[in-house]
Amino acid sequence: MTRFDPERKIIEYRAYAKINLALSVLGKRADGYHDIVTVMVPVGIFDVVTLERQPEGLSVFCPDLLDLPQENNLAYKAARALMSKAGIDLGIKIEIQKNIPPGSGMGGGSSDAAATLLGIDWFLRKGADPDLGFLMEVGAHIGADVPFFLGCNSHPPIWEGAICTGIGDKVEPLSPPRYWLVLVVPEVQVSTRWAYSLWNPGSYHQEKTAGESRGTDLRVRATVDALLSGDPEHLARTTFNDLEKGVASFHEEITRIKEKLLSSGALAACMTGSGSAVYGICRSFEHATLVRERFSLAAADLPIKVVTVVRTGVGGNED
Numbered sequence: 001m002t003r004f005d006p007e008r009k010i011i012e013y014r015a016y017a018k019i020n021l022a023l024s025v026l027g028k029r030a031d032g033y034h035d036i037v038t039v040m041v042p043v044g045i046f047d048v049v050t051l052e053r054q055p056e057g058l059s060v061f062c063p064d065l066l067d068l069p070q071e072n073n074l075a076y077k078a079a080r081a082l083m084s085k086a087g088i089d090l091g092i093k094i095e096i097q098k099n100i101p102p103g104s105g106m107g108g109g110s111s112d113a114a115a116t117l118l119g120i121d122w123f124l125r126k127g128a129d130p131d132l133g134f135l136m137e138v139g140a141h142i143g144a145d146v147p148f149f150l151g152c153n154s155h156p157p158i159w160e161g162a163i164c165t166g167i168g169d170k171v172e173p174l175s176p177p178r179y180w181l182v183l184v185v186p187e188v189q190v191s192t193r194w195a196y197s198l199w200n201p202g203s204y205h206q207e208k209t210a211g212e213s214r215g216t217d218l219r220v221r222a223t224v225d226a227l228l229s230g231d232p233e234h235l236a237r238t239t240f241n242d243l244e245k246g247v248a249s250f251h252e253e254i255t256r257i258k259e260k261l262l263s264s265g266a267l268a269a270c271m272t273g274s275g276s277a278v279y280g281i282c283r284s285f286e287h288a289t290l291v292r293e294r295f296s297l298a299a300a301d302l303p304i305k306v307v308t309v310v311r312t313g314v315g316g317n318e319d
Contacts, residue, residue, distance in 0.1 A: 103189025105273025114149035195274035198246030
């Protein structure tokens with residue numbers, strides 16, 4: 001959702017969170033990054049990013065991240081990168097209302113960066129459709145998930161799901177139906193770099209083929225087919241995350257959350273991204289509500305920040 005006030009020269013974006021329904025790590029590259037194939041969908045939890053023109057200078061204010069210097073905020077880096085690439089210097093004030101927990105593997109910082117790129121592009125193009133190719137080129141240098149979020153955070157959305165390859169920056173759009181989930185975020189925050197450092201290729205037995213993006217790991221093919229089927233039971237049989245084993249070996253609460261989601265009735269439970277958030281797949285809103293209630297009772301002893309029912313796709317959790 002986007003709001004624009006022409007009198008104040010202000011624009012507002014929802015910066016959606018994402019989950020990884022499949023995350024296959026193919027190998028480590030010479031530059032230190034990892035080649036992956038992942039299936040991502042946005043979910044109905046979002047930050048609110050507001051951009052407002054000001055006479056000069058660039059400023060970022062996020063009341064939930066007061067200890068983070070603005071120069072280290074991905075939204076600030078995105079704004080600087082775009083203006084440098086475009087050869088312009090706009091006075092922009094950015095305010096971020098955080099709802100996506102940091103260090104949860106749901107891409108909050110990258111989504112904020114994508115919303116920032118869309119907002120500045122809106123000012124430059126005076127409301128015309130975004131130059132998506134240009135923005136994706138800029139965004140890929142800010143964070144691997146930024147190109148994916150550019151499509152989700154656009155208004156209207158350009159896609160609501162994708163297969164992402166390379167380091168996650170190459171996007172093959174999907175148009176999946178929506179699913180209901182229970183999302184659990186523990187207190188622990190996980191560093192993406194650290195999570196990838198734990199990946200051990202010897203721990204996985206992937207059936208890989210060359211050529212097509214979803215064919216690099218046959219497990220991803222299965223997840224995509226299940227996602228597009230609209231059948232949550234089918235989808236539940238295909239979710240996986242190659243980073244989960246390593247991260248959970250250091251943070252046992254992730255394994256315990258999965259176990260309690262399953263015992264509470266979730267069809268499947270999986271860590272998203274580099275963690276620490278875990279989602280449980282459910283049949284319907286009513287089923288998800290029941291799973292959340294059961295889980296909240298069963299997991300009262302766990303250090304948990306968020307337990308909520310969310311729907312995949314853009315637009316929040318509205319029907």
